[in-house]
Amino acid sequence: MNPGLLLPSALFSLLALLLPLLIHLARRQQQQPLDFAALRWLGSKPKPRSRFRLDDIPLLLVRLLLLALLALWLAKPVLHGAPDRRTxxxxxxxxxxxxxxxxxxxxxxxxxxxxxxxxxxxxxxxxxxxxxxxxxxxxxxxxxxxxxxxxxxxxxxxxxxxxxxxxxxxxxxxxxxxxxxxxPMVTALAAPRLQIRSDSAHRTQAGYLHAASRAWQTPAEFTASSAAFPNNQQIVLVWFVSDPLPTTLLEWVAHGGTVILDSSHALPQSRHPVSLWQNAAGIDLLQAIAYGKGRLLRFTRPLQPAQMAELLNAEFPQHLHDALQAPGVAPIPADARTYRPQTGANAYPQAPYSLQPWLALVLALVFLSERWLATGRRGEQA
CATH class of the missing domain: 3.40.50 (Rossmann fold)
Known part of the structure; x- marks a missing residue:
């Protein structure tokens, strides 16, 4: 195990050790001479040299130690331990x-x-x-x-x-x-609540979903695409963003979340989608697949009246509501024979073990010792 410092430049704060020394030197000059009338005619004698009192040396040493430990704490000491190379x-x-x-x-x-x-x-x-x-x-x-x-x-x-x-x-x-x-099967939502994340290219399409949510008496909310994913699994996340699906979003779905995608995104080809909504001609308008504990929903057409005439129908909010309330989709297990992990990613650096918490405890003990010595010295002077 090798110790080290993440911020060695903080050791310049050791110059603060001069402060206790200067304070103790200044205290030697705080004695005020007092003239007595009976001693006025006595000859002057050389003044004895002033020196540190023995009572002040422990307090000085503790204060120097306190400042030194504080400088070391600011330098962020760490311990680079030997990694566990066992299988x-x-x-x-x-x-x-x-x-x-x-x-x-x-x-x-x-x-x-x-x-x-x-x-x-x-x-x-x-x-x-x-x-x-x-x-x-x-x-x-x-x-x-x-x-x-x-x-x-x-x-x-x-x-x-x-x-x-x-x-x-x-x-x-x-x-x-x-x-x-x-x-377990993905259960139906108690009440659809939409959280919409869209870019400028999909703002109009997302507006149709917002209008449908207002008809449900549960208006959707617009959030930034970089915002944290909701903890409430009852919230359906609408992802109308042109960028590829982030890994964090897929992990959120795998833990039980539900996401609605626009037609520009493709569902994983290894899963067979289930139709949740069809038009009068029997063409799928909304499909879904199981993904871990959650599910991915995708519109097969852009949400534009020219591409999807059902948007202008008064039944559109109810159709969407029924599709979100559809029974859960049974997950399709992955085949381990074709899911062997690949190599090529960059190795992750191993974080060193921080010693700051332990050093903070030592600092607290030294500070209490300094206060005890300083209070005892004032009591003796009184």
Whole structure:
């Protein structure tokens, strides 16, 4: 383990150590001479040299230590520890412990469930489906680049993204026997509440959805595309932005969110969409697919009267309301044989361990000692 400083220039604040020294030097000149009439005719004698009193030296040393520790705290001390290079074994929920024991693994390998929080394999397996793709990326970011990663995957699993994960390391991807936990059906929304995020090119199209929400007595709200995603799963996020779908948005959907896309975005081709709304000619107007615990909805046509005449019908708000209230879509599990993570991403730097919290505790103790010494000295002078 190697100590270091993230902000070494803050050590210039050590010049503040001169302040206690100057204060103690100035106190030597605070003694005021007092003339007595009986001593007026005595001859003058050389004044004794002033020097520090022994009682002041402990207080001076404590104050110097306090300032030195404060300067060190400002320099942000850290500890670069040796990374744990042991093999990390991530086991998908559904893999039996006997199956893990049959695998050829290093004796000192770390074994954890591929689940939120990465619980130890000795704990109970997760009972519900996990966002496997997001967890793989998180593991790749948190593990040292030298640590081998072994994943024991079931043949099929839920929680996959629309694209293969691209990691910074090669993964020992092993497909073993096991039954993954089932993902519950996506329940219908109690009352559709829209949160619209659109750019200038889709502002007019988003206006039709806003008008429909006003007819439901739950007007939609417009938010910036960079705003945080809502915590309330009852809110339906409308993404009418020309940019590609961000990874954070897909992760939010995988955890149970619902997103409505415009016709310019394509649904993942690996999933078969379900029709939620058809026109009189039987043409799909709104489709949906399951994505993790959530679902993606997509209009097949631009929301323009020339392309979608249903926008001008008085029944448009009710049709959209019924489509959002449609029963949940059963998720389609991913095939582990075609979902092996790829390599090519940049390695993540490992953050050093910060010593500032511990140093702050020492600072507090030294400060209390300084106050105790200073208060005791004033009491003696009184």
């Amino acid at each position: 990390y074994v991530a086991v998908m929920p559904g893999v039996a412990a006997t199956t893990v024991a049959m695998q050829a693994l290093p004796a000192n390998a770390r074994k954890h469930w591929l689940a939120v929080g990465f619980p130890s394999l000795d704990s109970d397996p997760p009972a519900d489906a996990q966002p496997i793709a997001s967890l793989l990326r998180q593991l790749d970011a948190e593990l040292p680049s030298e640590a081998p990663l072994v994943v024991l995957a079931t043949t099929q699993f839920d929680g996959a993204d629309a694209r293969l994960p691209i990691l910074s390391r090669s993964v020992d991807w092993r497909i073993v026997a096991g039954a993954p936990p089932s993902t």
